[in-house]
Amino acid sequence: MSKRQFFYVFLIPTVVVLLAFALYPLFTAIYYSLHDWDLRRTEPMAFIGLGNYLEMFQDARFLNSLRISGLFLVGTVAGSVLVAFVLAPFVHETARSHALRSACLFAFILPAVLPRVGAAYMWRLMYDPSIGVINYLFSLVNLGPFIFLQNPRLALPSIIVIDVWQWGFLLTALMMILLREVPNEVIEAARLDGTNMLQLYVLIMYPLILPLSLPLIFVKMMESLRSFDFIFVLTAGGPGIATETLDMYAYWQGLGTAGRVSYAAAMSIFMVILSIVFVTIAWRALRRWHES
């Protein structure tokens, strides 16, 4: 097989398949979003132009879900990054032997490789008001009992904690891998200059590993937009609509109880646009960062 043949035989089919996977759902969703289609009614689909989109921005429940998604995104990204930036240096400095570091690394990636559904049930069991171990621990210091997931004010923070448990530890593990790669000479030189630990990390270590950790933060952001698994198992969007994110609301409208497929399609197109804007901005910023 010549170079040219190899190129076409192995590039074109895959690209075609991937384009089909991307464009077909996208255009179908756009098509439905411009119509009025309700699974509960028998009348045929009617073209209504941008009607669904206009309705969306007057729908208080949609605007609420936008707000919840935003809070979830900010809470989980900020929480995970903060955890990683604090824990990674601490563990890196405390566990100095290779074996101990590997053991910690392993313990930290375990929460993240587990199914989100599994993680959600673990914490639902621990959050339980009557048999949960967290309330037991609070009761030891005469606090509680708290009904974490059924309380509109506590539910979202409680869910964010679980996400940070998975992602904070994963980011910590990844940053430990990066810290391991910092050459010893750099650290020795800094020590000779009399820098203390805080200066060492803020001025030398963090800037060195930042180019490789920024893409991770970006991945975490995109991951935080897809919270369905978690929230479905923990609260299904409740109590009321206190934890109803965008994808959860679109699910209820289109596939769950309501059956308004076209309205849900409009919401999903809105999410695609949001993600594209997000990805493009982050991708450009990352490339500029790498070039400078």
Next chain:
Amino acid sequence: MKRINLPRILSYVVLAAIVIVALAPIVWIILNAFKARVDVIAYPPRLFFTPTLANFERVLQIGTISRGLANSLIVVPLSLLIGAIFAIPTAYVFARYAFKAKNDLRFFVLSLRFMPPVAAVIPFFIVWLQLGMLDTTPGLIITYLGITISTMLWLSIASFQRVPIEYEEAAQLEGLGSLGVFLQIALPIALPSLIGMAIFVFILVWNEFFLAFVLTSRQAVTMPVAAATFAVMGMEVPWGQLSASIAVLMVPPMILSYFFMRYLPSIFGLRSEE
């Protein structure tokens, strides 16, 4: 006499506490899977109890769970295998050939990974509904190919870029064709890191919930869907059985996590521990 280093001991205590926070929820649900009902609902929660296998026996008798397990064991390897056939040679093309649309195509592949599942699921739902393939294993496998092909393609490019190009050039001089160079030189050298990549994608697809939840209902349910939904049926959550089903669900990712850990450095382009 050696003096006791108090700050050092203190930092080890804190380290131990951090590790406990990371592992406690996992250990806790596994313990609950082995508890009899009276131990599960006991308050204060019991750390010590007589273990029983009753929950596992009961759970594996539930049709949904055993079907979910069987389906997952078919759906996940198949979507991985078909995905690899599409993705791996194409990744090699991306790594070794220069062409005009390369950067745009790479960005496109990456953006697929970040497409919100809810946007993809509604059209897929409609298509499978119209073709009568809702709640079927083939329907789910085809849907998953969108995930496996794009993710495997994106991650494999780096594996091939790390293959020393001199080996390939030498083989070419000896008269090996492009397919031969790929199959006999590049693929074997990249294999360890490709296996790491495949393990990562296996975990990803094994854990997938949302698409399977929407596109299957009875016959084609996967393990995460089965484990998550059988508890919703009753009013009171049967925590012992639920814990057992979650424990079963967690077995493959837990086994693979060690290999996943060794693969991790290579996502930064660092050498993985092979």
